[in-house]
Amino acid sequence: MGIVMGVMKAYRYRVYPSKAQATEIDKQIEFCRKTFNELLALKKLAHNQYNANLGRKHLYSEVKGTKETHSQVVQNVADRVDKGFRNFFRRVKENARKKGFPRYKKFGANRSITMPQVNNPENIGKKTFFPKVGWLNTKYHREITGNAKTLTIKKAKTGKYFATVVCANPTDNKKTTTDKEVGLDLGLNYFIATSDNEFVEHPKPLKYFAKKRKRLNRNFSKTMKQSKNRNKKRVKIAVVDERIINIRDDFAWKLSNDLVKRYGFICVEDLNIKNMVKNHCLAKSINDVSWGNFLEKLGYVAESAGGRVVKLQNPAGFCNIQKSLVSESVNPRNTSQRCSNCGEIVKKSLAVRTHKCNCGLVLDRDTNASLNILKLGQELSESKPVGDNTSTVCCTSKQQVFSMNQEAPSIRAG
Numbered sequence: 345m346g347i348v349m350g351v352m353k354a355y356r357y358r359v360y361p362s363k364a365q366a367t368e369i370d371k372q373i374e375f376c377r378k379t380f381n382e383l384l385a386l387k388k389l390a391h392n393q394y395n396a397n398l399g400r401k402h403l404y405s406e407v408k409g410t411k412e413t414h415s416q417v418v419q420n421v422a423d424r425v426d427k428g429f430r431n432f433f434r435r436v437k438e439n440a441r442k443k444g445f446p447r448y449k450k451f452g453a454n455r456s457i458t459m460p461q462v463n464n465p466e467n468i469g470k471k472t473f474f475p476k477v478g479w480l481n482t483k484y485h486r487e488i489t490g491n492a493k494t495l496t497i498k499k500a501k502t503g504k505y506f507a508t509v510v511c512a513n514p515t516d517n518k519k520t521t522t523d524k525e526v527g528l529d530l531g532l533n534y535f536i537a538t539s540d541n542e543f544v545e546h547p548k549p550l551k552y553f554a555k556k557r558k559r560l561n562r563n564f565s566k567t568m569k570q571s572k573n574r575n576k577k578r579v580k581i582a583v584v585d586e587r588i589i590n591i592r593d594d595f596a597w598k599l600s601n602d603l604v605k606r607y608g609f610i611c612v613e614d615l616n617i618k619n620m621v622k623n624h625c626l627a628k629s630i631n632d633v634s635w636g637n638f639l640e641k642l643g644y645v646a647e648s649a650g651g652r653v654v655k656l657q658n659p660a661g662f663c664n665i666q667k668s669l670v671s672e673s674v675n676p677r678n679t680s681q682r683c684s685n686c687g688e689i690v691k692k693s694l695a696v697r698t699h700k701c702n703c704g705l706v707l708d709r710d711t712n713a714s715l716n717i718l719k720l721g722q723e724l725s726e727s728k729p730v731g732d733n734t735s736t737v738c739c740t741s742k743q744q745v746f747s748m749n750q751e752a753p754s755i756r757a758g
């Protein structure tokens with residue numbers, strides 16, 4: 345598979361295979377998993393014992409003549425093994441903290457098969473064809489645009505099947521027509537507070553399901569290994585996980601689309617800063633994942649619409665401060681303490697919800713923070729001109745401005 349440039353978009357649809365088709369998909373998934381492990385073992389052996397690097401072509405020759413799947417499907421497995429190694433070597437070179445040596449896939453993991461070149465793209469959107477499985481009954485709940493490139497059939501842990509079609513140059517991305525600017529404060533009281541004095545609540549059902557998930561997890565760990573009961577619990581957990589992911593994604597997509605429609609320039613603080621806020625464990629884990637998920641999608645939506653997202657990064661060295669010592673009061677940018685009108689520092693504890701300054705400004709504390717974030721973002725983007733919307737601009741070691749230029753993240757079409 346060549347490198348595909350430009351904007352990519354992934355569309356996901358539920359498929360309803362017949363019994364025979366489901367069996368065939370499961371068989372191919374398992375075959376691909378085993379092949380992955382075999383190729384990985386081979387590459388490891390060559391690397392460890394002979395210091396040889398088996399390239400993609402060699403891996404292809406190993407799987408040549410496969411009867412179990414379409415040749416391209418098994419070649420895609422070889423590609424993934426190869427990519428896993430290349431990513432590993434890149435991380436070693438970059439001296440990343442987590443090197444992530446490619447790992448063997450256990451049974452039940454990695455439940456998908458991919459056709460790297462869609463067989464008959466003209467049919468996609470109406471019908472789905474997967475080699476050796478046949479025509480799959482698919483619920484195309486929304487229109488596909490662009491050129492269909494890859495087709496992946498995935499079996500979720502809940503037992504449902506999904507088809508993901510990745511398209512190049514989708515045309516259903518709306519273009520931002522506004523250059524209005526906004527700052528966002530990701531907070532504990534609200535999911536976001538904007539510099540236009542708007543507040544978005546945390547998605548409520550998330551907390552409920554997170555609690556449920558925790559309870560199920562406890563029950564699960566009490567069950568006997570390899571018992572029927574354990575498997576039942578496993579499916580229950582998968583169902584709850586699916587709900588959590590759906591709620592989180594729907595929320596993030598809707599919010600991102602809404603913001604990008606209304607603003608062409610969005611400033612937000614990096615999560616590392618927020619992470620330092622002292623917080624209850626469960627709430628923290630929910631918030632962290634939700635914010636990360638939201639920022640990823642916001643960047644994607646903004647980029648495909650031609651908008652910009654500016655992320656304020658941690659000042660250098662700050663992350664070395666012991667986490668336990670850090671509370672919001674020493675947020676290095678002081679976005680919550682600083683007055684957005686006069687710049688004066690107005691000390692206030694987390695419990696104080698209103699910003700009151702001697703200059704006369706009285707505002708919600710989160711709105712005040714988002715105004716500061718907007719200001720910082722504007723300063724940053726002025727000092728570092730951005731040529732076009734898709735370029736990445738490197739700044740000082742302390743700060744970075746970028747409009748995200750990335751391939752489609754793991755996207756669920758909403």
Ligand SMILES: [Zn+2]
Pocket residue numbers: 683684685686687688701702703704705
């Ligand atoms: Zn003031």
